[in-house]
Amino acid sequence: MHDRPSEYQTLIRISVTTDRGIRTVAGTLFAGNKPRLVEIKGIPVEADFGRHMLYVTNQDKPGFIGKFGETLSKHGINIATFHLGRAAAGGDAICLVSVDEDVSEAVLSEVRGLPLVVQATALSF
Numbered sequence: 001m002h003d004r005p006s007e008y009q010t011l012i013r014i015s016v017t018t019d020r021g022i023r024t025v026a027g028t029l030f031a032g033n034k035p036r037l038v039e040i041k042g043i044p045v046e047a048d049f050g051r052h053m054l055y056v057t058n059q060d061k062p063g064f065i066g067k068f069g070e071t072l073s074k075h076g077i078n079i080a081t082f083h084l085g086r087a088a089a090g091g092d093a094i095c096l097v098s099v100d101e102d103v104s105e106a107v108l109s110e111v112r113g114l115p116l117v118v119q120a121t122a123l124s125f
Contacts (some may be wrong), residue, residue: 008038043094045085050098053123054108059116060086060093067114072099075107092118 008028015024026039037047041057058064065084072079078100086093103111103122111120 011038013039037096040085040094040096041092043085043087043092045083045094045096047083047096048081048098049125050080051125052099052102053125054095054097054099054103054111054120055123056095056097056111056120057118058093058095059118060088060090061116064093064095064114064116067116068095068111071107071110071114072097075104075110077101077103077107 010029011026012028013024013026015022017023023041024039025037025041027035027037030036035049037045037049039045056068069079080098080100082098083096084093102124108120108122111117
């Protein structure tokens, strides 16, 4: 928890320090029992958890969402939820996507090769 006022009643923030810098993530409970991520690396985002997810960091420029969705569609991967956050217009952005099935390493590699993508990671919960 932190000592600053918050619009969230149950906020937890975790910080990890590595040789590449400090990374933070914050989450809360909505409606008392529904966990949500509300901030990643200082970027506001409201994302619920899904069994299979993709975490993508990208540049906030036109074309990313279309190419990303087209890539998943080409491989028959259905998007269940799609959450975006950005530091500033045209700057760093985060995309958290729940999908209906596990994403193969081949598809993940293709997503990583898309223009504007900085990083892409598959998550499972």
